[in-house]
Amino acid sequence: MADDEDEGEGGLYEEGHWIWDENANQIAFVSDRPVVEDEAIAMPTKMPTGAIEFRDDVDLIEQLRYRRRYQRKLKPEQPDVITVQDCKDIALYTAPVSILSPALINMLHIPTTERFMKALILCCQYYLQVSDEMGHRMMELETRVRTPYCDVVEQEFGTNLNDLRALAAKEYCTMLIGGADTKKYHHMGPAKKRRSLSDKDARLFETMLRMCVQIVWLALGRKAFNQIELEVNRLFKSEIFNAVEHTLKTNYVEKMTKEERNVLLGQCLRTEKKLTTKSPMMNEVFCYRDIDYRMMGIGVIKMNQMPLRLKYIYNIVAGPEEKYSTLGVSLGIVGMPRTSFDTMLKPLPTAEDAKSKKSLGSMSSGSAKSNSSLKKSGMGCGQRKLYADIHLPLKSEHDDAFPPSFPSEPEAPTPCNDVQRRRWLKRLQRLRRGQRASAGKRN
Known part of the structure; x- marks a missing residue:
């Protein structure tokens, strides 16, 4: 089969290969297109247990193959920036074949999941940002006196995190009940x-x-993997069923101060019996607090007028990724030039990195010890910041006013990259067919 795969539907003898048919004594064409995309390859029969390891040691030959066959191709006059689709492509390419399925690939390429991914990236980015800030604040309180203004700042952090969790939760609820697409x-x-x-x-x-x-x-520049994994599993499974925490045994929640717990974990935690425990993600949706009803319709219902806060969130979740820089929003490395990263989205070294590395090598051990507080975020003295912090506009009192009527006109969904979806389906089918052929030879 040719290295370069066609992006269109092609003709009768495209997207396939030729074999010799022993029974008919002639060559025969075999199509590589999935017959029924969700049923052609069954779901894995076993529940994925333990640590699912993604490959992170992709050599140069594999990177060249990925770039030629699977990397997202640009359309004419399309800016070359990183998108969420690029992150999905690398995750699918480095994932174990045993966990992949047509249903998973198709589900990753629908508008609801696309919004969910962006909301989750936004939530985790702000969580890491606030977690670092709260760590610094707790260290400063060892030598300073706590003032009433501290409560105001921390309350703002907590409110922002609650809203961003609810933003991801409303898309997750749609997936659970089988709504929309x-x-x-x-x-x-x-x-x-x-x-x-x-x-x-x-x-x-x-x-x-x-x-x-x-x-x-x-999407967050390959930083703080353990923090991301622990927090995502806590959000979706609660502390009781957080399998990652049970494995790593970090006790990170117990190590938090009271102020950190109030900000990072939120106020919508319900203590119930083990089997009736709801995940923090579900609790955010059904929490008894003031939630802007318009936020629950972002990307789904068209709203003509939105306050600055909701407009900022809308631009990230439903706005074009190519315009993130001009819109003044930040979502990890999404929206940044793809030329600043290698094929696997690892940042390329710059002159500033070389200068910082040189200065770091000349530091004394005492100076290095003073930077131990930065270890938590992975942004040490010798590392540059890849992307800007999130600065959510403040809520204003008149933003919560109810309109004469609620909007009902649906928002046009942002289409996902169907070319990439079909490309990954074909790759999965080819890999599974190769596995069956190898198993048949061994038998």
Whole structure:
């Protein structure tokens, strides 16, 4: 098969290969297109348990193959910037084949999941930002007196985190109930009349959760993987069922001060019996606090007028990634020039990095010890900051006023990259076919 894959639908003898048919005694064409995309390859029969390791040691030959066959190709006059699709592509390329399925690939390429990914990246980016800030504040309180203004600042941090968690939670709820474009992936079928396939549903969402962690980590410049993984699993599974925490045994929640817990964990935590415990993600949606109703419709319902705060969030979740820099928003490395990163989205060294590395080598051990507080965020003295911090506009009192009527006109969904979706489906089918052929030879 040719190295370069066609991006269009092609003709009769495209997207396939020729073989010799022993029975017919002639050559025959075999198409590489999936026959029925969601059923051609079954879901993995076992629940993914333990640590699912993604490859991070992709050599230059594999990078060249990825760039030629699977990297997103630019359309004419399209700016060459990083998108969430680029992060999804690398996650799919480096993921173990055993956890991949057509349902997972298709689900990653629908508008609801796209908004969910952006909201989760935004939430984790702000969480890491506030976590670092709270760590510095707690260290400063050892030598300073706490003032009432501290409560005001920390309350603002907590409110912002609550809103960003609710933003991701509302998309996650849509996925759980099979709403909008996720009907096809509901475990009881689009009409919800089938017998419940709870095991299949659990496998799909467990794999999706691990894929989300990898995509968020890539989008945030490959920083603070353990913090991201711990927080994402806590949000979706609660502290009781956080398998990552049970494995790593960091006790990071117990190590937090009271002020850090109030800000980072939020106020919507419900203490219930183990089997009836709801995840913090669900609690954010059903929390007894003031939530701007318009935020629940961002990217879904068209709203003609929005305050600055919601406009900022809308630009990230539903706005064009190519215009992030001009819109003044930050979402990790998304929206940054792709030329500043290598094929695997690792930042390329700059002259500033070389100068910082040289100065770091001349530091005394005592000076290096004073920078230990920066270890938590992974932004040490010898590392540059890849992207800008998030600065959410403040809420204003008149923003919560109810309109005469609620908007009902749907927002036009941002289309996902269908070319990449079909490309990953074809690759999965080819890999699985190769595995079956190898197994047949061994038998």
